[in-house]
Amino acid sequence: LSAIGRIQDLEREWSQSAIQGASSEEAYARALQLATDSSREVKSRQREALVSFRVLWERLGDVNSLLWVSRLAYDLQDFPTCLEATREFLKRNPDSVxxxxxxxxxxxHLGEREPAVEAYRQVLARDPSAVGVQANLVILAGDSSDTIPKTHPLSQLFSRSTRDCEVDPEKDRDSVWRRLADFFRQGEPSARRVVNLSRQLKGDPGFHSSPCNLCGGEEFIGVAIGGENGWPIMRCTGCGLIQTHPQPTQETLTRKYQEQYYGEGSIDTARGIHESPPIGETPMTMLPRVMDYLIGQGLAxxxxxxxEKRMLDIGCGEGILMRDFRxxxxxxxxxxxxxxxxEFLREKGYIIYEGILSQIEDLRGDYDLVTMSHVIEHVRDPLGDLRKIHSLMAPGGWxxxxxxxxDSLPSRIAGEDWFYDPDHIFFFSKQTLQVMLEAAGFEVSNLSAYVGVGRETWEEAWLREGLGPSVMKRVEEMNMGDVLLGLARKKV
Structure with missing residues (x-):
């Protein structure tokens, strides 16, 4: 520890001398380039950027540098430094969720349960809808949690998971993997409730029965009852695509998204992100992982x-992805x-088309890059949308x-409980996503799966705390993470 401390002191002295005589703007630009242009796997350059930002923070009190110290320290698992920077930021912004x-x-990460619980409860006091934080509280508190009812699906899953995997991962890793394999092999969800509910919902004016979007098949088998209120999740017997059946009508979906997504607090958060560098791997600021992936696929x-480098972001939300490509x-x-x-994005100078893709007629076309980040699972006709995108793209575009x-490991472990999001209509495996992209005319370049953004989803949290951090790395090596990344090209 003494040697590490001395190394950090030397790094700081070097950084101070390296930026001596440079303006704060030049020093910040240099540190920013180190942090953003290098791969996140290059730890030495990340450490160099961290030290540079720390000097700027200590010497100038620069808040943006403080944000970067927190982010880079977390990525490098330098938790004492991250804790110091995070506490300092919260002194200035005590309500930052x-x-x-x-x-x-x-x-x-530091094994400090009570402070973690207190921090998460403060998050919920400010944002009661933070499902990932609710899940972390369930995991930290176990069945004794008074924060989430014991009838909550997360509580039930946690109880079942701990019962079925009582093993010390540090002492017997092979046993852990055998237990995991047995756990999801034995999970056979019941189809009878699904079929019965599907028949009832066919008469509901808010739902619409339709053939499989990928192959046109009309034969489905039950997979799960989704969510607390229950809706049918079915698998097409022809191609294997999983989908809600029957589906919500477009009018139902549009009304829901207009009413529930991107409220005032969300826009305020986005405003800060647009005016600052990304501050971490949350669902709002997922770009570091996205950009790493695209750079690895030859983005430069x-x-x-x-x-021209023209980009179209489908379902752009608050425009975080567009901001970083700009x-x-x-x-x-x-x-x-x-x-x-x-309204917010137009204030920022972006060209924004209002409505769903299938109903927009005045798109300019000839796009070099089209992005759909966590959108394709929400739309009623993903194959139709992909075909329209293909027609709008320039030859060779991405x-x-x-x-x-x-088909992720978390979904296999969770079984029926994985289908918890009522806004998802389609559920893709790597195979069905590839088939759909090819059916739309694209040539698939790469399909990868990584452990989800922010390490905050309840699947990851359970795995991380129950089985150890090394399992997360192993899951990504097996290409079984819970988020699919797909890259395809329009043939020249």
């Missing part, structure tokens, strides 16, 4: 080959249904898709 959540995560060479020199446009988000993976 993002940093209160991070405070809880740090205490979790692709950018060099395109003359920084890279792209001309960015987006589609969105939420009026607050549309399409980038992210969506929860129905």
């Amino acid at each position: 993002e940093f209160l959540r991070r405070l809880g995560q740090i205490h979790e 060479d692709f950018e060099t080959s395109r003359s 920084i890279r020199g792209w001309a960015c446009e987006g589609t969105e249904v939420s009026e607050p988000a549309i 399409i980038f898709v992210t969506t929860p993976g129905a």
Whole structure:
């Protein structure tokens, strides 16, 4: 520990001398380049960027540098430094939900249960809808939790999971993997309730019965009853695509998204993100993982080959993805249904088309890159949308898709409980996503699966706390993470 402390002192002295005589703007730009241009796997450059930002924070009191110290320290698992920076930020912004959540995560990593619980409860006091934080509280408190009812699906899953995997992962890793394999092999969800409920819902005016979107088949078998209120999740016997059946009508979906997504608090958070560097891997600021993936697939060479670099983000939300591509020199446009988000992004100078893709007629076309980040699972006709996107793209253009993976390890462990999100209509495996992209005319370049953004979903939290951090790395090595990343090209 003494040697590590001395190394950090030397790094700080070097960084101070390296930026001596440079303006604060130049020093910040240099540190920012180190942090953003290098792969997240290059720890030495991350450490160099961390030290540079820390010097700027200590010397100038620069808040943006403080944000970067917190983010980089967390990525490097330097939790004492991350804790110091996070606490300092919360002194200035005590109501920051993002940093209160991070405070809880740090205490979790340090094994400090009570401070973690207190931080998560402060998050819920400010944002009662933070499902990931609710799940973390269930995991930390076990069956004794008074924060979430024992009837909650998360409580039930936690109880079942701990019962079925009582083993010390540090002492017997092989046994852990055998237990995991047995756990999801034996999980056979009942189909009878699903079929009965499906028949009842066919007469509901808010639902519409339709053939499989991928193959046109009309034969389905039950997979699960989704969510607390229950809705049918079915698998097509022809192609294997999992989908709600019957489906909500478009009118039902549009009304729901306009009413529930992107409220005032969400826009305020986005405003801060647009005016600052990304501050972490939360669902709102997922770009570091996205950009790492795209850079690994040759984004820089692709950018060099395109003359205009025109991008369209489908379901752009608050525009976090567009903001970071704009920084890279792209001309960015987006589609969105939420009026607050549309108004906010137009204030920021973006071209935003209002409505769902299938109903928008005046898109410019010739896009070099089209992105659908956690959108394809929400739309009623994903194959139709992909075909329209194909017609709007320039030859050789890229399409980038992210969506929860129905063949992930967390989904297999959770069984029926994985289908908890009432807004998801389709559930893709790597195979069904590839088949759909190819059916739309694309040539698939890569399909990967990583452990989800922020390490905050309840599947990850249970695995992390119950089985140890090494399992998360193993899950990604097996390409069985809970988020699919798909990259495809329009043939020249």
